């Protein structure tokens with residue numbers, strides 16, 4: 385059963401260009417079997433027609449406070465009581481400020497004041513408007529009143545600027561609504577995750593790297609967020625978007641990754657080492673670009689620290705999860721690695737040939753822990769990440 389089945393979502397739409405995305409959101413909510421009642425402010429109707437929203441939601445759209453016909457069907461106080469959740473998407477700077485001071489000067493603001501249901505806002509506005517102290521103070525006031533603020537995202541804006549202020553995408557909002565009704569099993573748990581490759585410099589323009597795409601680590605970060613965890617992602621260089629809600633710290637080398645991980649160990653309940661960390665780095669990095677003047681080039685390399693092992697052996701170690709990429713005897717070598725590194729859980733996959741894994745969109749994992757294990761068959765890395773996070777959560781809570 386969908387977490388949203390028969391949930392009553394009152395979707396408020398205010399006046400902003402992102403209002404057009406609300407149409408897709410209604411479609412997704414209805415598809416997930418929620419009951420959706422759309423309420424639009426007068427300004428919203430400049431961006432998207434009530435008829436569109438009515439057709440998608442299957443209910444007549446409420447716009448006016450003093451509409452005698454509509455009030456006769458369901459008065460505004462009843463409407464405020466009807467909702468299990470009020471989501472305002474997009475929430476304009478103007479609406480946020482009216483909500484912060486408790487105004488009731490249109491139907492939507494009145495409903496927000498009259499409801500006892502939770503309220504969530506998906507802000508959407510120009511980045512300067514979002515960053516303006518007035519808006520930020522209003523958002524703080526609303527957060528203190530337990531109004532949930534979903535987003536905004538960073539990125540290109542309709543006004544041509546780039547920065548924070550984009551409304552979350554409809555799919556992301558659907559996920560937020562769904563999480564709201566069935567919160568994850570890792571609420572309040574702090575997860576630290578490494579992902580992607582490291583790049584070890586040779587000279588100012590060259591490095592030793594590897595083919596890790598970072599996809600598995602990023603999918604894990606998303607899956608942890610879905611389960612309600614707070615996620616910090618220490619990421620090597622990848623070309624992937626940061627999953628919504630994840631705090632990302634970019635690094636290049638193994639030593640930088642180690643430093644950023646160790647600095648956050650005291651605020652970490654679960655540590656997942658998904659990065660393909662270079663085993664060696666150049667002993668000396670050339671100050672200038674190396675010229676091809678000789679027939680042979682010799683480079684001396686030294687071992688990098690093993691970040692996972694260090695975390696696992698720390699005095700108050702978090703629940704630790706490592707990865708093992710092997711070309712043969714998967715379970716045997718992975719179990720040996722789990723013991724050698726002293727980690728709670730290891731997720732092993734076969735690499736080489738057409739096995740999935742590095743650079744691929746799919747993967748399969750053999751997951752091992754003290755006294756047990758599970759096989760997760762070949763599937764899309766996003767789904768695989770969700771299954772792995774469920775296993776991690778289960779074992780983490782058992783150990784707790």
Ligand code: C5P
Pocket residue numbers: 578638657658659660661662663688689690691692693705706707708709
């Ligand atoms: O020893 P190996 O590189 O096969 O171990 C893989 C696991 O150890 C992965 O979880 C990887 O992220 C982690 N690792 C690490 N620091 C290193 C090398 C590997 O955290 N220097």
